[in-house]
Amino acid sequence: MIYFDNSATTKPYEEVVDSFVKVSTEYFGNPSSLHNIGGKAEQLLTQARSQVARLLNVKDSEIYFTSGGTESNNLAIKGTALMYRGRGRHIISTTIEHPSVTEAINQLEQLGFEVTFVPVDSDGRVDAKEIEKAIRHDTILVSVMHINNEVGTIQPIKEIGTMLKEYPKILFHVDHVQGAGKVPINFYDCGIDLCTISGHKFHGLKGTGALFIRDGIRISPLLSGGNQELNTRSGTENVAGIVAMAKALRLTIQKRETGIHQMEVIKDILRDELEKIDGVKVHTPKEGSAPYILNFSVRGFRAEVFVHALEEQDIYVSTTSACSSKKKSPSKTLIAMGLPEEEANSAIRISLSFENTMEEAVYAADKIKQTIKQLGEVMN
Amino acid sequence: MERIYLDHAATSPMHPKVIEAVVNVMNSNFGNPSSIHSFGREARLLVDEARDILAKSIGAKRNEIIFTSGGTEADNLALIGIAEAYKSNGKHIISTEIEHHAVLNTCKELENRGYEVTYLPVDETGKVSVDDLKKNLRDDTILVSVMFGNNEVGTLQPIKEIGKVLAEHHAVFHTDAVQAYGLEKINVNEAGIDLLSVSAHKINGPKGIGFLYIRDGIKLLPRIFGGEQERKRRAGTENVASIVGFKEAVIISQQEMHARREKYREWKNVLIKKLQVEEIDFRINGSLENAMPHVINISFPGTNVEAMLVNMDLSGIAVSSGSACTAGSVDPSHVLVAMFGKDSARIRNSIRFSFGLNNTTEQIEKAALETAKIVKRMTNK
Numbered sequence: 001m002i003y004f005d006n007s008a009t010t011k012p013y014e015e016v017v018d019s020f021v022k023v024s025t026e027y028f029g030n031p032s033s034l035h036n037i038g039g040k041a042e043q044l045l046t047q048a049r050s051q052v053a054r055l056l057n058v059k060d061s062e063i064y065f066t067s068g069g070t071e072s073n074n075l076a077i078k079g080t081a082l083m084y085r086g087r088g089r090h091i092i093s094t095t096i097e098h099p100s101v102t103e104a105i106n107q108l109e110q111l112g113f114e115v116t117f118v119p120v121d122s123d124g125r126v127d128a129k130e131i132e133k134a135i136r137h138d139t140i141l142v143s144v145m146h147i148n149n150e151v152g153t154i155q156p157i158k159e160i161g162t163m164l165k166e167y168p169k170i171l172f173h174v175d176h177v178q179g180a181g182k183v184p185i186n187f188y189d190c191g192i193d194l195c196t197i198s199g200h201k202f203h204g205l206k207g208t209g210a211l212f213i214r215d216g217i218r219i220s221p222l223l224s225g226g227n228q229e230l231n232t233r234s235g236t237e238n239v240a241g242i243v244a245m246a247k248a249l250r251l252t253i254q255k256r257e258t259g260i261h262q263m264e265v266i267k268d269i270l271r272d273e274l275e276k277i278d279g280v281k282v283h284t285p286k287e288g289s290a291p292y293i294l295n296f297s298v299r300g301f302r303a304e305v306f307v308h309a310l311e312e313q314d315i316y317v318s319t320t321s322a323c324s325s326k327k328k329s330p331s332k333t334l335i336a337m338g339l340p341e342e343e344a345n346s347a348i349r350i351s352l353s354f355e356n357t358m359e360e361a362v363y364a365a366d367k368i369k370q371t372i373k374q375l376g377e378v379m380n
Numbered sequence: 381m382e383r384i385y386l387d388h389a390a391t392s393p394m395h396p397k398v399i400e401a402v403v404n405v406m407n408s409n410f411g412n413p414s415s416i417h418s419f420g421r422e423a424r425l426l427v428d429e430a431r432d433i434l435a436k437s438i439g440a441k442r443n444e445i446i447f448t449s450g451g452t453e454a455d456n457l458a459l460i461g462i463a464e465a466y467k468s469n470g471k472h473i474i475s476t477e478i479e480h481h482a483v484l485n486t487c488k489e490l491e492n493r494g495y496e497v498t499y500l501p502v503d504e505t506g507k508v509s510v511d512d513l514k515k516n517l518r519d520d521t522i523l524v525s526v527m528f529g530n531n532e533v534g535t536l537q538p539i540k541e542i543g544k545v546l547a548e549h550h551a552v553f554h555t556d557a558v559q560a561y562g563l564e565k566i567n568v569n570e571a572g573i574d575l576l577s578v579s580a581h582k583i584n585g586p587k588g589i590g591f592l593y594i595r596d597g598i599k600l601l602p603r604i605f606g607g608e609q610e611r612k613r614r615a616g617t618e619n620v621a622s623i624v625g626f627k628e629a630v631i632i633s634q635q636e637m638h639a640r641r642e643k644y645r646e647w648k649n650v651l652i653k654k655l656q657v658e659e660i661d662f663r664i665n666g667s668l669e670n671a672m673p674h675v676i677n678i679s680f681p682g683t684n685v686e687a688m689l690v691n692m693d694l695s696g697i698a699v700s701s702g703s704a705c706t707a708g709s710v711d712p713s714h715v716l717v718a719m720f721g722k723d724s725a726r727i728r729n730s731i732r733f734s735f736g737l738n739n740t741t742e743q744i745e746k747a748a749l750e751t752a753k754i755v756k757r758m759t760n761k
Binding site: 003005008009010011012017020021024025028029030032033034035036037038066067068069070071073074098099100101103104106107198200205206207208222223224225226227234235236237238239240241304307308311316317318319 | 383385387390391392393394399402403406407410411412414415416417418419420449450451452453455456480481482485486488489579581586587588589603604605606607615616617618619620621622689692693698699700701
């Protein structure tokens with residue numbers, strides 16, 4: 001079995017599951033409880049917060065736990081827009097964001113906010129200068145993803161953040177869900193005010209995530225209740241899941257040190273092999289893309305057909321992002337990059353983890369070749 | 381020292397079978413339910429199976445269940461989602477003074493948005509009056525939110541009667557059943573409930589997962605936007621492992637409901653008898669007859685709650701002053717204030733005991749004895 005769909009979700013590391021079990025069994029208390037059992041749970045929560053903060057090079061007080069990337073993105077965007085609407089009602093984002101950003105912004109539009117979605121070039125990259133051109137006197141928020149989930153293009157976060165330092169009233173949110181642990185960024189250097197991560201994208205558990213909120217920034221909460229997470233996110237903390245996420249982040253960052261080179265090699269092998277195949281077009285740019293995402297089209301085949309054909313070979317890839325793959329619409333990112341709809345409809349995404357091997361890459365490339373040939377024969 | 385955990389209303393340990401189920405999914409079915417390949421399809425199937433079982437447990441249909449990150453999110457989604465969806469019919473909401481903060485603070489948020497909220501008072505047992513509700517219903521009332529059973533004193537609310545009243549009114553009926561679910565039989569159709577919130581970690585399931593029941597045909601504006609999960613009403617990759625753990629916890633709690641109810645009722649008697657034998661001065665806050673079996677709130681005249689909690693904790697007994705979710709504060713409980721007024725001594729000398737998994741009769745006896753000792757010490761008897 002070759003699992004090449006790690007941008008949709010990852011298999012939790014064994015140690016992560018162990019942590020979850022240990023905390024669930026031995027420290028099941030509610031961190032808000034005043035007694036010893038609650039106190040121990042609170043202690044673990046504090047430690048996990050410190051660990052995540054340390055791994056991301058930020059302060060403990062800047063980490064807020066949520067139920068995942070979608071909630072973090074919603075909280076960041078709506079929470080700041082509602083808090084700072086007195087300053088203005090204009091938001092800037094891009095045409096290639098994850099639906100949890102786009103849809104949150106669309107909701108704000110219905111509440112009277114105005115939005116500029118800045119387009120990307122043919123590599124799927126937004127230009128910091130284009131973002132700057134879109135700035136108005138009433139712009140309050142810029143939200144740009146770090147690594148595009150569909151094609152893997154790395155966005156010029158540092159350039160955008162540096163440019164935005166000239167506009168101190170504009171907040172900068174980065175959806176770091178695909179990058180966390182694998183393509184690190186320094187939040188402070190990049191001038192990031194809010195940053196989203198999701199546990200299950202780096203071998204943590206589903207239902208866990210965090211939002212970095214730079215000290216001094218206030219946001220309007222999405223959930224009201226017991227005032228947990230410094231009044232920013234109510235609800236009993238998922239202590240076991242949070243501890244497991246901290247562990248997953250640490251392990252991913254560790255594995256990166258030794259595994260990043262191999263990952264790049266694997267991606268290169270796949271790219272080279274794919275490019276040799278007649279009718280295949282690789283969409284992920286050669287330069288400036290994440291070492292674990294490879295997006296390509298096979299001319300003449302609908303993506304779903306191809307995904308299922310590979311599945312029969314026990315190779316798991318995806319059409320576009322999992323969150324939109326139920327829809328039959330073509331990849332939003334590829335359309336934004338200027339690709340014709342037919343190509344966007346046949347796009348396949350391979351996404352790697354540090355667990356994938358060179359052998360898997362060679363084997364998969366071979367099977368992809370065979371599958372294209374076989375499908376081609378059936379269709380002709 | 382043996383620790384005795386009598387704070388199951390704050391959170392409960394996961395049942396070993398739940399942990400096993402969760403771990404199984406984490407290891408073997410880690411796919412994203414939205415993926416079209418077999419990993420995704422298997423995960424989707426698990427989510428659907430769980431949804432079926434949860435739905436059946438309250439007499440609902442599968443498509444009427446929305447998974448959330450917990451009770452707080454379910455309450456927020458219910459109140460704001462309904463208020464925003466029905467605001468063209470009016471902006472009046474009725475709730476009670478004794479709701480959980482997830483409801484109360486959401487009501488405050490709605491007040492900030494221009495809604496008007498009537499908070500119904502309760503009697504000395506912590507129960508709202510159906511007549512009061514009737515008197516306060518207006519043409520522009522769009523939502524009534526009354527909790528099923530109170531988390532601090534255990535009092536059951538007249539949910540069926542409220543359901544009947546609202547059958548003749550256009551207002552939507554929400555109940556926060558976080559504390560009652562699993563120990564009280566709930567049928568949303570018989571009770572006329574339109575929305576109902578549940579949290580897994582109160583019934584030996586995982587933290588970070590809950591559900592909102594919403595009756596077919598009722599409009600709800602989503603709160604968390606993104607992918608098209610949960611029929612576009614709650615975006616975000618489904619927490620498959622926890623959902624399966626939740627299912628397991630529901631199966632167990634439904635099977636054991638009757639036996640647990642009997643046991644917990646008996647434990648209340650054990651606790652009371654022991655305190656009586658020890659000649660402790662105490663009063664039950666709420667009602668023994670009209671209450672959930674696992675929650676009992678007791679006032680000990682002459683003590684103060686902070687010192688009580690510290691001493692009980694030192695004796696290895698974990699109890700609480702009220703809701704854990706008042707995040708670490710020992711402000712007087714709003715529930716007790718609603719029942720007895722802000723000047724009553726009872727709001728500063730009351731302790732909540734709540735029973736659950738792994739408790740034994742011996743533990744209850746021991747806890748009662750330790751409580752008696754501490755009360756005696758504090759009241760110089």
